[in-house]
Amino acid sequence: MSTTSTGTPSSGDAVTRAEICAVACAEAWRDAGEVMVSPFGTIPALGARLAKLTFSPDLVLTDGEAALMVGAPPIGTPADQLVREAAMPYRTVFDVVWSGRRHIMMMASQIDRTGNQNLSAIGDWAQPKVQLIGVRGAPGNSVNHPTSYWVPDHTRRTFVAEVDMVSGIGYARAAEAGPGASRYHDIRVVVSNLGVFDFETPDRTMRLRSVHPGVTVEQVVEATAFELAVPDDVPESRQPTDEELDLMRRVLDPRRFRDREIKA
Amino acid sequence: MADKRTTVDEIVSELRSGMTIGIGGWGSRRKPMAVVRAICRSSVTDLTVVAYGGPDVGLLCATGKVAKVVCGFVTLDPIALDPHWRVARQGGQVKLMELDEGMFFTGLQAAAWRLPFLPSRAGLGSDVMKVNPDLRTVRSPYQDGPFADPADVGADLVAVPALRLDLAVVHANRADTAGNAQFLGPDRFFDELFLGSAERRFVTAEKVVENGTLGDEGPLAAATVHRLLTDGVAETPHGAHFTACPPDYNRDEAFQKEYAATAADPDAWKAFRTRYIDVDEAGYQAAVKERSEEAK
Numbered sequence: 106m107s108t109t110s111t112g113t114p115s116s117g118d119a120v121t122r123a124e125i126c127a128v129a130c131a132e133a134w135r136d137a138g139e140v141m142v143s144p145f146g147t148i149p150a151l152g153a154r155l156a157k158l159t160f161s162p163d164l165v166l167t168d169g170e171a172a173l174m175v176g177a178p179p180i181g182t183p184a185d186q187l188v189r190e191a192a193m194p195y196r197t198v199f200d201v202v203w204s205g206r207r208h209i210m211m212m213a214s215q216i217d218r219t220g221n222q223n224l225s226a227i228g229d230w231a232q233p234k235v236q237l238i239g240v241r242g243a244p245g246n247s248v249n250h251p252t253s254y255w256v257p258d259h260t261r262r263t264f265v266a267e268v269d270m271v272s273g274i275g276y277a278r279a280a281e282a283g284p285g286a287s288r289y290h291d292i293r294v295v296v297s298n299l300g301v302f303d304f305e306t307p308d309r310t311m312r313l314r315s316v317h318p319g320v321t322v323e324q325v326v327e328a329t330a331f332e333l334a335v336p337d338d339v340p341e342s343r344q345p346t347d348e349e350l351d352l353m354r355r356v357l358d359p360r361r362f363r364d365r366e367i368k369a
Numbered sequence: 370m371a372d373k374r375t376t377v378d379e380i381v382s383e384l385r386s387g388m389t390i391g392i393g394g395w396g397s398r399r400k401p402m403a404v405v406r407a408i409c410r411s412s413v414t415d416l417t418v419v420a421y422g423g424p425d426v427g428l429l430c431a432t433g434k435v436a437k438v439v440c441g442f443v444t445l446d447p448i449a450l451d452p453h454w455r456v457a458r459q460g461g462q463v464k465l466m467e468l469d470e471g472m473f474f475t476g477l478q479a480a481a482w483r484l485p486f487l488p489s490r491a492g493l494g495s496d497v498m499k500v501n502p503d504l505r506t507v508r509s510p511y512q513d514g515p516f517a518d519p520a521d522v523g524a525d526l527v528a529v530p531a532l533r534l535d536l537a538v539v540h541a542n543r544a545d546t547a548g549n550a551q552f553l554g555p556d557r558f559f560d561e562l563f564l565g566s567a568e569r570r571f572v573t574a575e576k577v578v579e580n581g582t583l584g585d586e587g588p589l590a591a592a593t594v595h596r597l598l599t600d601g602v603a604e605t606p607h608g609a610h611f612t613a614c615p616p617d618y619n620r621d622e623a624f625q626k627e628y629a630a631t632a633a634d635p636d637a638w639k640a641f642r643t644r645y646i647d648v649d650e651a652g653y654q655a656a657v658k659e660r661s662e663e664a665k
Binding site for chain 2: 170171172192194195196199202203225226230231232233234235236237238239240241242243244245247248249270271272273274278279281282283284285286288289
């Protein structure tokens with residue numbers, strides 16, 4: 106762990122991939138209003154805090170335990186130093202989930218072309234090759250409120266033709282299951298270490314929205330095991346503003362936890 | 370008024386092989402581990418375990434007590450997945466009814482309210498429906514008339530079945546002799562629903578106090594387990610160890626790491642089992658104390 110940069114502004118250093126990814130995650134919550142943000146992973150947690158301190162000040166952040174927290178404390182703040190504003194025990198979390206006032210960013214061990222996500226098991230579900238954590242709340246999240254995904258290792262093993270156990274459901278599954286599933290289904294974006302993706306295509310399949318600086322479209326296509334919709338002009342994911350860079354480096358993540366998830 | 374004080378051994382003596390048991394808490398938080406350890410030592414087998422899974426599930430699988438697990442995850446919190454659960458699943462040793470964690474809540478609520486099912490959007494379109502082929506959907510009867518919501522016309526919902534339990538056990542910070550119990554930490558999880566869904570209902574607690582004095586221990590609003598939900602209470606200090614039981618104690622992370630590491634090492638598991646499982650609760654607590662002194 107690097108602690109040498111604590112409190113030291115370092116905006117002269119080159120922008121890292123981790124910082125690009127955090128900004129891309131933050132963008133997922135632009136104009137989200139007063140919704141509960143439940144980020145999984147360090148980069149989404151940093152992105153949510155960044156969005157809250159800049160363009161989405163009404164975001165509601167949880168403390169990872171059973172409360173809502175005030176402000177946007179730095180990543181890694183000890184639990185006893187957090188300021189809390191209200192109780193958010195798990196039963197209340199479900200009230201929020203099922204009322205739709207949430208936009209979660211979950212991780213995906215596998216994701217496919219229509220936005221199906223898997224975090225349950227790899228291989229045959231009956232006796233998996235690799236048991237993962239389980240479907241958790243993914244099925245319910247994906248049919249109740251906006252859901253985005255973070256995949257820190259974009260490869261043909263994570264961006265797959267077919268996921269092994271559909272946990273969070275994609276657009277085709279939602280349409281097939283009918284209005285009970287599709288009414289509130291809304292997969293917004295997928296952020297990976299290579300780029301940003303959405304489903305803004307006529308058939309709601311995954312589209313390359315932007316590539317991160319230093320990544321080519323070919324690299325993304327090569328690392329994806331299904332046919333990705335690739336527009337003629339693919340923009341670069343945007344750079345952090347000076348303010349955002351300063352917030353990330355000096356305020357929100359001075360200990361650079363982000364570099365552990367995405368190597369600098 | 371009945372005095373509901375009992376012991377961990379008496380609770381476990383009510384178990385029979387093949388029963389369905391519910392275990393309160395969530396992940397590696399406030400689990401009734403003293404009872405879990407006693408089940409591990411017992412001759413009971415073929416249990417169906419219904420839980421927001423943590424090391425309770427891992428330990429019961431590792432000691433061969435489990436035929437089937439009903440859950441949405443098995444986590445140790447800082448360690449994302451209980452490695453003993455991974456071994457059990459990858460070895461094909463246990464059956465699984467995998468549910469979305471909200472469906473799980475809905476199923477407990479249905480059982481506690483004595484309903485056959487409750488409707489839910491959660492699960493629709495997912496492979497939870499495929500791996501549990503007995504799950505059914507239901508169409509709202511309000512397709513027209515004053516209660517119809519046009520946007521939900523034609524909507525099928527999951528009919529989440531009641532998760533009925535033969536026996537449930539939860540761990541509380543405080544309980545009283547009459548069977549009321551109190552949670553002093555930040556989350557009561559779904560513990561009242563586990564109790565409400567079960568035929569036989571037990572609470573273990575850090576401390577059992579006289580009836581009428583829970584208000585002296587903390588807010589009465591935190592005494593959310595009332596005695597209509599319980600058949601017995603057992604005092605088990607540090608009974609949730611090594612899971613978190615705030616404000617009485619935090620998770621014993623070092624111990625949990627040792628537990629997790631034994632999944633990949635048969636010799637280490639054997640030593641762990643001898644030292645911490647094949648002993649009674651007093652022996653366990655003494656061994657834990659000894660371990661923390663060795664570490665100093």
